[in-house]
Amino acid sequence: MSLFFFLSGFNFSSWTSRIPTIKSALDLNEAELGSVLLSMPISSLIGLPLSGWLVSKFETRKPLAVGFLLNSVMLAFIGLAPSPVALVAVLFMFSLSMRVFNIAINTQAITLQKQTDKKINGSFHGLWSTGGIVGIAFTTLLVSLKVEMVPHLLIVSAISLVATVVAYQYLLRHDVAPAKSKVRFGKPDPFILYLGLLVFFSAVCEGGMFDWSGIYFQEVVGEEVFTAGYLIFMSFMALSRFISDKIIDALGVPTTYVFSAFLIFTGIMLAILFPTFWPAMIGFSMVGFGTASVIPMTYVLAGTSDKYTPGMAISLIVTFGIVGMLIGPPMIGYLAHAFSLKVSFISFAVAGLMLIPISKLFFKMQNR
Template sequence: MVVQRLPPRSGRPRPHWLRRQRALPDQGPLERALRMRDEFRRSQLSIAALFGFLGFQYSTWAARIPMLKSSLDLSAAEVGFLLLATGIGAAIAFPIVTFLMTRLGSRRLALLACLGLTLVLLSLAVVPNQPIALAVMLIDGVLVACLNVAMNAQGTALEVKYERNTMAKLHATFSGGIFVAALLASGVTAVTTNLLTHFVIGAAVLVALIVFASGGLLPTDLPTTEKQATEKQAKGKLTIPTGTIAWLAVAMVFGTVVEGAMNDWSALYLRDIIGAPAAVLPLGIAVVSATMLITRLFADARRAAWGDRQVVLAGATIAGTGLALALLIGGLVPTLIGFACVGLGMAAVTPCLYAAAAKQGPNALTLVATMGTLGLLAGPPAIGALTNATTLLYGMAAVALSAYLVTACTTQITWTKSPTTHPVPAPD
């Protein structure tokens, strides 16, 4: 026990901070490890709250699209434009996010984006017409891009600081947020169809997540390397991404094309090509989503054992091969197994790509995240155009090819390891 001795008393009163000093125990290696483990857990849960926030916010308003359509008297085409506005907002947000990340840092940007998205959710409940709704959705897209970059920057900084892989678990929390919001939407709709009531309840959940997240977010981002320092000197100039950043961006496009296409086309494939009954159609997206969620919960251990490069190579290959074999064999059971291979293989691909991009600097992360949004936005329509020209079988074959293209891009990427910091020897 080490006792901090106080100086002898004099006529002047001691400062309040000195009066409160007490004996402090000596901190050995075990105590330091336990303290760092607690700090890691606190930050991990706070950052996970950001991922859960984004999934919950998106799923809350997406679940009430039919009600928005009715309340605003929109046609199917106008609903499509409404959804497209979000994608456009995210796609044009690159310079905005780059500027805000430089000025605010990921912690403040994430919290401000969360506050903005909460207001967006409440605004959607009271928008009077389509033009205002389009403006709100455009803002939603910009704020989603801000939060997407900021929370992935926080997740990567956490991995580097404590030398522990956690990005896959964080992305699993995003999927969990979507699931919880869908359950809440179902429960609220069973009681009342009032949109404002639902969104006020959703906003209350979002505020609780903001409060929880604010206590443990990391105050600083990854340190700027010598290579990234040139970004500050190139303000206002057009810079060409390095080869690694370009390949990361292309890989992210193809990776998100696979995820988005499976969400949009799996049920139609089961109906039109396999001839599955209506009751079985939801199993397509359910199989992909469930396997992806479960795999993300345990993928960080594989990242630690194999490294991100091998995880992406193996995952994209499993997804492409499983889906290709399912298309060749046909039948309901082989198809569902192939869909499960897609969820299993692609689960850790985008978390690894985000982590690799964040290590290249905030501009690289912003670019790669924007390209990911582009893949989600343009991928499913591109598959639809191919399907209209041929059949959905060829459209799904293009999805399998996209997974293989992720593998090809991965071989061209220079993967960096986390710098040596202070490891935390506690199990996950």
């Protein structure tokens, strides 16, 4: 399971760190790039019912492995896309497969945490971020060596395909969840609503940083090695996730949400007000540290639902994250095209601050 978390981050950062390359190769402006990026969250949203059904119907290792295999194949095709339309089609399938294995692997992680009675979910997400760091570092090396995007993504795809076949046998077995209440349309469940909104605003920040941090460093900070900002963001995200369980034990979950919000807001504003190399690097590191705990911490809370199975609860929560991804990266593109990329990043600061009132409402409801 650890290997899949690592490779998931490695694959994802390998694609996102090449976004500036794709933008230049296809001659896209910020608004056009935002429109292309819309295909991913739309695909995830479409695939959500399928993902929830698969993890409640089968052992989670099966949709995890199939989804990851398809995702690895699509990663190779991203570099081969000859036009924006072709890229949209490939990203659609890339995101759909990513949605399936993400829900499956997070369900496995929460099941294992319950079996061991230890807080390990944050460490698993730390492995995802570590994979992301390795992916960005690998991309940085290849960019500095003038290696083209196509062979780069083909290498990553091949590694992932082989690793999936080897690691499949070590995943959890016989974890089909017992039936609980099915999703019914009507008045939103406050438990799911508040946790979903926390994931939503975190996804706006996290997804936007994934897709636009490289371009920010390229166009606003003016760095030739544009992966520097993305790398520092992912590095501090990984650091935070490896120690997040200890931070949560020391501060408590409610205070951790407030602490995360403070770091996101301060880091973004620092990068906006002082758009030079070191202030932006420090700011992006704070944002990475701040966003890291929110999603894994919220997934664990979702797994305590009395109404839904862990897989179904996570699937519902992920819906909000998908909408955040739907709004975040394209919104930055449109705002940057209308105003400037620097001004558009203010939306991340606002999204970070929203974690405070929403988390307070959730815990107030829980304490009744």
